[in-house]
Amino acid sequence: MKFNYWALTFVFWLAIFSSCNRAEGDKNTPHDSSRDSLPFSFRDKFYGVSSSDPQNIWMVGHLGKVFHSSDGGMRWEHQITNVQEPLFEVDFVDSHNGWAVGNLGLILHTSDGGKTWKRQVFETDKQLYGVDFVDEDTGWAVGYYGIIINTIDGGSSWQDQSIVEDIALNGVSFVDQNTGWVVGEFATIMHTKDAGKHWEKQETGLGEGITLFGVHFSNSLEGLAVGMDGTIIRTTDGGVHWANQKTGVAQNLFSVKAKKKFGITVGASGTILITHDGGTEWKHLVSSSFRTYNWLTCLDIIGNGHVIVAGGHGTMLRLRKEDFNISLRSPENRG
């Protein structure tokens, strides 16, 4: 028999290559390292949230971070501020103009919906905890050591309206260009009727040990303030009388907002309380699908009645108006 060495050559190399291919077949599936679609980290802390309309929402927080959503809170993008200091509050009057305040007297302003943020200057090293603008020109910011500052030109210049007492002021709410309230340590509520030229203290009936963290007035008469140990106080006469509301919770409450008869407040250990009667009766918002224990520090009722709540550990919750079922938007959901 004549041996075909060309055939042997072909068969030999075929065998070699096919053995190598078999080895390839056992290759492992690559490690999936895809991230959750939300850009928040477990380390993020959010301190302020503000919406200009049902779609456009901004959140600010630790290390100068600003996030913006243009679809009502479903997707978020990181906006560059070029600051590392924490931002404690944000307020937008329309989809273009907004202000954020923070550590060491930091004031940032945007006139293009947050694409660019520029510093505004008021010489102070005190923390600014609250900011509220009634239009694109007029606004107030409050903070540590009783600081209150005001602008009537969109922040190009700021005037000092600070109170003399050494009180940390945590929240501010104005209903028009003249009428507003600030809240802070020692159950302090200060009220102005003349755009901050004069501030007068209002009696809350609370003990001095209570610090108030948040305040919101829907109009010149109806207002809510929240604070330590589950404190909620309510007024229907512009603050002449404040009534302590029973909440049944001991957690600190940090922020409150109201729209008509609906009100909502958030606080420590994932506390969320809602009211449907303007603030007389408050109930825990309980969802069978979700419970957070994270600190919740800020919220805003966006135009369509939905609510955005945010806080520690990168928590952002989007609460729907229809049934107040919570769509979880927190890093806790990450796989």
Add this chain to the structure above:
Amino acid sequence: MSWSHKIAKYVIDHRFTILLGTIFITLFLGWQIRRLEMYTNFDDLLPQEHPYVKVHNQFRDLFGGANVVQLVVMVKEGDIYNPNTLTKIQRLTNTIQKIPGVNYNQLFSISHRKIKNLQASSWGIQAKSIMWPNIPTTKAEMKKLKDVIYGDETVYGILVSRDGKAALISATFLEERINFKGIFKDINEMCDKEQDSNTIIYRTGEPMLYGWIYHYFGQMVFISVITVFIMLSLLFFYFRSFLFMLIPITAGIISCIWGTGFAGLIGSNFDPLILVIPFLITARAISHSVQMLERYTEEFDQLQDVKKASIASLAGLFPPGLLGVITDGAGILIIAIIPIPIMQKLAYICGFWAFSVIFSAVFLNNMLLSYLSNPVKAHEIKKTLLEKALKHLGLWTIGRGRWVNLGILVLLIGVLSIFTTKKLTIGDAHPGSPLLWPDSVYNMSADIVNKNFPGTDELSIVVEGKKPKTMYSSEVLKKMEEFQFYLEESSDVGGTLSLADVVSKINMKVNEDNLKWAVIPATTEAIAQLFWVYTNGGDPGDFDRYVDYNNQYSNIIAFFKDHRGDTIRNAIKRAKDFIAQNQLKDAKFELAGGLIGILAAVNEVVATFSEQVRILIFVTIFLFCAITYRSFVAGFILTFSVALADFISVAVMAYKDIGLNINTLPVASVGVGIGIDYALYVVSRIKEEFAITRDIGSAIVIGISTSGKAVTFTATTLIGGIIMWYFVSSVRFQAEMGFLLSLLMFFNMLGAIIVVPTLISIFKPTFITR
């Protein structure tokens, strides 16, 4: 009379004396085996001069080392907030403290006294253990515990999973002479006691991994014994003689006694994971012995005299045998250039072991054969199918197809060279441990831990202050926090911890528990005040995980989900980038401790030296062959054959995602030289036959059908035994190394019986024809 014939004659003439000497040495070294200890010295695994390892060693007692056991107590139904589960966590925490070697300062669990929560009261700030000494029993106490845990970012997500269904107990063990076996036993005993129908306890960490390796060591040895039995059966099938079956095994056993005895003599320990290397050397001893037997049967057929046949076979095979052994030994000694103690120990012990084969296999084999009174008749195997096939193979290598073969070989080696350098992973290629299978208990536990907690593998970045109290600096703490954010941007990082987190937490607590105060204060004075406030309400040692007592050194701990080579390289690169762009006035960041840090050091050393080792081994083979045959062409042909097999094996490693790490590097390096024996025997035989026939073609055909037959048989015998590892071993490392070695042997066999003869046929080198 040639020099090899003189030596052979001397050995056989003085066989009694030499045999007596061999027996004496064997007994002496056999006695030394009692001193050999089977344990893993953790420090031996690390390149001690690498900067990362120096940092790790300096701070491992302060901030924790790499040997961390992580226990996850997980409930199937409900959450951990019930007295039954919390009691289990408490008992486990208390029991693990009693295991010898545990670093008390580096034990973390929600039921440990050091894990504290700050509480503001009328008297100031108090740091209270969150669940010590008692566990909550009432509903209100349980709710309070929940609030405390979920409000503390050094606990929530770190020691309790975010869904509340699992709690982590983390214990670091001191690395000096760590007892992996003991830890593994104690941990398993205490965990097994606590498991019930609703509670599973997952166990992971390096001590548990090594514990599993020790656990499987018996199986590894058993598989090795079965491997030997398979080889014996194949030997018997080939030689049809009990005696000829026993002689190669005797060579293997004596080689084994000399190697392990030498290790005992120099007081070295034996790591279970290097078992593969001694097995490989023993397999070589068997391989040499089979060559001798095959040649002996041929010589006896011609000479019909036992003693003359012994001298002739030894004389014929002594040059290639000696060259093979020296090349093997030198190749193994080259591994000593890798500055990792275990590599150097391995090089010296296994180098000696490899050199000893010249006595245990080459000399002893022929001395034993010379004592046979009734030599084996090997005629019946002469005309086997194998011999016929090899004859055709010989004709093929000298035929017209040889140029095609050469072309494809050159192309193949070029393509593989490019491919392997790009694809081969330095470090581990798989998540979990590549030493065990993905569905092993250990790797599945690691997977559970990684899914529920930040990660099983820690990277420790030390922050070294220039003077005491540097850690009061706002700039330093803020930069640490920024570093943490930066690290956590990577999907490989599950979370980070540092002193900055603790300072933020204290600041928040002293300021009405308001999250807006969870920031680093702006001034040194404010931070110092926070330390003072905390210290007044806490205990000494509460900050041990984060900062030293002088507040000069601190660290950032980043938790990683795996320690694959790519993960580690990415982590170190990102950390270096951040450090380069963020220099501090009062402190500096130092890389790197923890498991990720030391593996980064090992991987860098492996990456640096693996290529050097391979190149040096090729150079050694080239030089020894060139000098022996007084021909550079000889050096080139033999090195080419070995390099081809090596490239193919490395390509297979890359394809199968077998990373080049501290465990696989020595196997791959020692494996490089495995085929040189095969090629040398074939080349020597071709040279011998050319001297007789003066025809290169005939010499090649005879060489392949004689020495090539022994090579084929030896390789298939060893592959037949070792390939079984791939299918039966519970230790993935052993299985993959079995597969890799089988491939190496197979391709080296092809190199010896196809590549080398083809090259000789084409170039007709003078070292054959002169």
